[in-house]
Amino acid sequence: MKTAPPARNAAGLDATPDGTGALDEIFxxxxxxxxxxxxxxxxxxxxxxxxxxxxxxxxxPAITKHLAVLERAGMIARWKTGRVNYCRLVADPLGRxxxxxxxxxxxxxxxxxxxxxxxxxxxxxxxxxxxxxQD
Numbered sequence: 512m513k514t515a516p517p518a519r520n521a522a523g524l525d526a527t528p529d530g531t532g533a534l535d536e537i538f539x540x541x542x543x544x545x546x547x548x549x550x551x552x553x554x555x556x557x558x559x560x561x562x563x564x565x566x567x568x569x570x571x572p573a574i575t576k577h578l579a580v581l582e583r584a585g586m587i588a589r590w591k592t593g594r595v596n597y598c599r600l601v602a603d604p605l606g607r608x609x610x611x612x613x614x615x616x617x618x619x620x621x622x623x624x625x626x627x628x629x630x631x632x633x634x635x636x637x638x639x640x641x642x643x644x645q646d
Contacts, residue, residue, distance in 0.1 A: 533585070534611055537604045540584035545569070546577050553587060553600035560589075560596040 540546055545567060552563060564574040578598060581587045585604045590597055 533604065534608060536584040537586065537608045540580050540586055541608070543577065543580075546581055549577060549581065549598075550586065550600060550605075553598060557597055557599035560598060563598060 541550070548567075549563060552558060560574065560578065563578075564571060567574060578587065578589065582589060586601055587598045588601055
């Protein structure tokens with residue numbers, strides 16, 4: 512049985528209450544090194560698609576597919592002026608991904624700090640000299 516695709520909001524992101532669908536698309540888009548390079552280039556400012564594609568040894572249709580993935584994730588905006596297509600970075604999805612990473616980084620740092628304290632206590636206990644028996 513087929514399931515309906517997730518509802519989308521105006522930005523094209525999954526309209527799930529917890530935003531996990533959007534995060535899936537953001538991290539999926541960032542999973543590819545070519546798309547990460549495109550995002551890095553667009554972090555410098557808007558760019559024409561032809562200039563954006565120039566450093567990559569792949570076809571124009573392949574670049575278009577990469578841009579479509581980034582656009583579906585809400586990470587870029589595209590427009591056309593005359594015959595030239597342009598892209599710019601949309602920072603909000605990267606901010607949401609960064610906030611998610613930060614939340615989990617904080618959690619794991621606390622857990623690892625607690626483990627370190629536990630292991631330090633265990634080491635101290637193990638390194639103590641045993642009591643000398645009294646006759």
